[in-house]
Amino acid sequence: MTDLNALTRANAKRWADARLTRNFTAVARRLVAPAAKARYQAVAVKTGVPWAVIAVIHQRESSQDWTGSLAQGDPWDRVSVHVPAGRGPFCSWEEAAIDALVNCAPYAARNKDWSIGGTLAMLERYNGLGYASKGRPSPYIWAGTDQYVSGKYVRDGVYDPNVVDSQLGCAGLLITMMKLDPTIKFAGAAAIAPPVVPKPQPAQAPAAKTPASITNPAKGSIGAVIANILTAILKGK
Incomplete structure (x- = not known):
């Protein structure tokens, strides 16, 4: 039996x-x-x-x-x-x-x-x-x-x-x-979890660029060249 x-x-x-x-x-x-x-x-x-x-x-x-x-x-x-x-x-x-x-x-x-x-x-x-x-x-x-x-x-x-x-x-x-049909359930049967869908992340705004100035000249500009010359002179003192 x-x-x-x-x-x-x-x-x-x-x-x-x-x-x-x-x-x-x-x-x-x-x-x-x-x-x-x-x-x-x-x-x-x-x-x-x-x-x-x-x-x-x-x-x-x-x-x-x-x-x-x-x-x-x-x-x-x-x-x-x-x-x-x-x-x-x-x-x-x-x-x-x-x-x-x-x-x-x-x-x-x-x-x-x-x-x-x-x-x-x-x-x-x-x-x-x-x-x-x-x-x-x-x-x-x-x-x-x-x-x-x-x-x-x-x-x-x-x-x-x-x-x-x-x-x-x-x-x-x-x-x-x-x-x-998730309404079908039996005790002891592992629940069937719905697929996890990742939440969309908000787009990150690009970092703001610091505007060029005398103390922060744009790369390749005349100001940058002059700044490099002055830096070299000061280091040579």
Whole structure:
């Protein structure tokens, strides 16, 4: 049986160490787009699951297809055939999403730990704990980062250590979404500071030149020549 506290700690450490190895920007931009965000927020209000978590589940389960259920990607307007099977039909994507989060394992709506480690552990449970039982980082979470190299369940119960998951993982999506939308925050996740733009320095006025005079003749002038002659005479005394 997987130790969920250990999994939470492991994923928090991986988050702190992670570096992206693929480009997440285009997909993350779609997930935080105002129209999509509003729909995710509507489900978040009903379930207590952060909207950004709902967004990355939607991407992983159905590539953000609004005709696909959040539970497993099956069309929500008919009875689902993949696990969890037998759900639906529903009247809308939102209704199906609420059912997936409230009534289907791992019952994300019951989760109380939305720190970054707890969030990633919940997302891993959403996909299954097979990777954790092998001591391997889940590609569902870490694909596209340096925390994942290879290994994937190619079908139920069949693990191939050499297959590389081509989908983008939840962690990299969240990292990129947080850069695009600073309202997304998780306890324990380092805040993403905006770039520091140096303030323009006021232009310094050139130093005022002392006007030429008898005591300060202009360089190369007759006065300067005479001053040099007098200086030489005085030194010769």
